[in-house]
């Protein structure tokens with residue numbers, strides 16, 4: 001139905017998903033000095049200690065690691081969020097060429113890839129699907145990551161928390177899913193500092209992500225990132 005090619009890519013998604021031209025679409029280009037510093041923005045807190053990944057899916061557009069979201073074991077809280085949001089899945093966006101692949105750009109610069117940790121508001125909604133259509137239904141933590149050949153901390157059973165820099169300085173704004181159905185239901189939290197991953201870790205991640213199923217030609221080959229969308233008057237806030 002949709003993809004990232006010429007015929008089915010981001011420039012024609014509005015034909016089947018008119019919200020693609022809505023007022024709070026993602027990703028965006030973040031211009032740091034135009035973001036308004038909001039001292040009331042507290043730290044983002046991740047409780048992923050008991051996180052249990054249940055399956056790895058390759059939907060032809062990305063590789064998704066799903067988590068058990070049947071209770072509040074793995075949640076994100078604080079920052080711009082009014083209550084804890086449950087971790088549902090994480091996935092990546094990347095480019096075939098080294099320097100392109102992230103979805104959010106910073107003053108026009110893009111990174112090699114971007115990790116999205118997708119959470120949903122289980123306090124107000126009963127299912128992910130219901131939350132995915134509500135204006136405060138989802139919270140996605142976005143992390144740029146760059147491939148540094150060299151040392152890096154170990155993954156240790158792959159708790160996504162180990163991917164995160166220690167102090168999370170971030171930008172936050174109201175946006176949408178970056179792939180169809182493009183619902184305008186996401187509170188975005190974009191971490192400022194890129195995380196570095198070594199070849200060895202990438203290999204480990206690749207094994208984890210592509211275990212048990214032939215690495216999909218489409219997934220490996222395509223640029224699965226949507227270009228930045230119009231801000232349309234939205235305010236981007238920055239934590240300290």
Ligand SMILES: COc1cc(C[n+]2ccc3cc(OS(N)(=O)=O)ccc3c2)cc(OC)c1OC
Nearest residue numbers: 116118128129130132140176177178179180181
């Ligand atoms: C589990 O049920 C759903 C899974 C999915 C799968 N899905 C599709 C697209 C997604 C796009 C996303 O956007 S992103 N890239 O901004 O993180 C995040 C999670 C997604 C998850 C979508 C749904 O409704 C929109 C679902 O509810 C019916």
Ligand SMILES: [Zn+2]
Nearest residue numbers: 091093116178
């Ligand atoms: Zn994504």
